[in-house]
Amino acid sequence: MREFIDGNEAVVLGALDAGCDFFAGYPITPASSILVGMLRELPLRRGVAVQAEDEIASIGMCIGAAMTGRKAMTATSGPGISLYSENIGLALMGETPLVIVNVQRQGPATGSATKGADGDIQFMRWVTSGGLPMIVLSPENAAECYTLTIRAFNLAERFRIPVFLASQKEVGLTRELVDLDVVRRSAPAVVPRTVAPVDCVYEPHACALLEEVGPMSPIGGPHLVRYTTSTHDQRAYLAKDPVLIEEMLDHYRRKITDHLEEISHLDVDEQEGADTVIITYGVTARAARDAVASQRAAGRKVSLVVLKTLFPVPEAELAAVLARHERVVVAEMNLGQYVQELRRLTEESKIVSVAKMNTELISPTEILVRGGLS
């Protein structure tokens, strides 16, 4: 079915198809249409959607609902992420599956409410205290808003963690041709929640190995469930023993870092003999695709990497590509945030940062000129 829809509408469709059945949000440009869409669609499917009194309540309601067995989502923009911050820590601590859509706008603070940017990339990575790993996915178009929303739900369930969809105004509110029948063929299958068997002695954070993820049991279900914001043992009782605390934090860290291959998702279009690779993500990838096409049409070789998983950084895949190129052009709509990750993986002298955050898209020409390609 060919449609003319924007990224935010595609997020709603993706969430519905992923089985999302709880949404709480607070109005904010440019994310409001997700709130309105979910309020319209979820109740018809016997799901629950509410507008909360603020962003703190939005995510708080989602966390409570998720622990009763719901697949929950919330959506906001940068100012709202600031208010989500502490509760994202709670969701990490309580191992709560949750999808958080951040339709980024130019910041800081109120910034330019109706203009796009990718200025929250590192903010999403380090959004809360404690420094635990986060998963951040970045769609470049409306079709990917659909598929990556499903993927975000899947990763949230698989790893019992809040997952960010890092959209932005230029993706969320840009209408384009989407054929969902075609897009669905490439969409991941929905991963259901792993639920503890009825006749077990349920421990909310039990796992056989530290890198594994234990099953959930819904509040109101067959087991008594405990949940806590405090450092705790596997039964979710307060823990003070440093050995135990370290073990739990190792679990939270390793359930992500030991599964990078499962989480990493990037589009590598490497051209043999190319000495330059353009690395980018989100809406800027679209300009990069045109830039690469024009170079190749002119007979010049160039490689392209479009990241769909921003965090955890797909280090192995990136390092391999970086090693095969002399120059690395990193294009992004911020002051140079993701380029910091690449500086860890290769020599500084190879890197050219094409960063811009003035509310305008980075154009194909700008990538080529500032990237030293033409």
Place this chain on the structure above:
Amino acid sequence: MSYINEELLPFGFCPGCGHIKIAGYIDEALTRLELPPEKVVVVTDIGCIGIIDKYYKTNAFHGLHGRVLTYASGIKLADPELTVIAVMGDGGAGIGGAHLLSAARRNIGVTLIVANNFNYGMTGGQHSCTTPFDAVTATTPLGNLEAPLDLLGTLLPSKPAFLARTTVFSEDATDLLTEALTAPGFALVDIWDICVAYFAGRNPLTRNTVDEWMERMDMHPGVLCRGSRPEFSRALRDLHEPLCLAKEAAEGDGGGAREASEATSESATPPGDRVALEQVATSSLSARTSVLIAGSAGQKIRSVATLLGAGAIMSGLAATQKDDYPITVRTGHSQSEVILSPDRIHYTGIETPDVVLLLSDDGLAQVAKAAYSWSPGTRVYADEALAERLDTGARVVALPLEETAKKVGRLSLGAVGLGVLLAAESLFPAEAFEAAARLLQKDKVAEINIAGLRAGMELIPAQGDPRT
């Protein structure tokens, strides 16, 4: 049976702390009601009282400071069958004030118990939102200048299901908690309590004087409100039930509720206003063409831009649309950027537009700066009055757009302009635009737009492509 987990006793409160009594009253109320433990959840947040969830053989949720009502509301909304008990201190009530007001306004079925001891015990006895006037705390050493919050009085105008106040020394505490737990909606029991660690040492509040304090502060014990508004989590479902049934009947699945969690990509139902844009015509457009429509809010710029994009799609093209407008409606500028292309569109920016449709003074002001640098490769279509005032290197085609639109009818200017574009730029056949209008718009609006389009097309002579 008791709901207290004896293995974890004694309670981790200071000797003499009233929280121990509150823990007992909650247990007594649960015992009287014989609620199944797996259908009860005790939700707490940060503060001394926040540790009590672990002493109950029920579900337990211990969250962030002041946010207990957000989790409790999420749990209740998700599963209205549960008995949700939220417990917080006066500190939490203060920092979570917005949630307190909202829970009462919604009348959501959560029982909130505030262990109100007038200061922050966990952090050393600082003043809270309920600290009485003149009271001495760690942060009001010379006496508190802030008026104490009357929790009940503040929520009373919302008429929630139950509002009551008591003290830890009062014999009615269990009765009030029992009634609160069965109240059909939001219930608050404000239990005045004595912090033996900090507040009692600095202020003459004792078991014997607490009644005098209540009298002096004009906050009296007893039940202040028994409201009868519908409970929110069920009301929300009841509100949507007719729509659910209608949808299910329309889908012919026998009225059985299809669990959203069972939805698969194949069986998913499209949201209500989705429209399939099947191809009805073929465009001869051979290259990516960018169109800038610049006008005023209230001129339906965005909706005609969507028709332009949808018509292009129905002619086999790809299309993108971006809008720019102020947060107000019907004042200021409104501008849409539409890209049409026979190929997939990646970059959605327009550095120099190929085609500009200029529809108002606001639009002129928006494009004026950029227009200086446009070359004749850019074609600007504008009303005669606007064209005169545009300083540009672009090729300008002045047409009687306003006059034509006046003849067609109200709000037809955008469609008249699009008619000009379709005819002059050979973007795609008019039938695709007309089909898009009929699919996406209400009949009356579609007819005006179609009439506008036709009138606009007539402004361009048959061989009048300005590029030739």
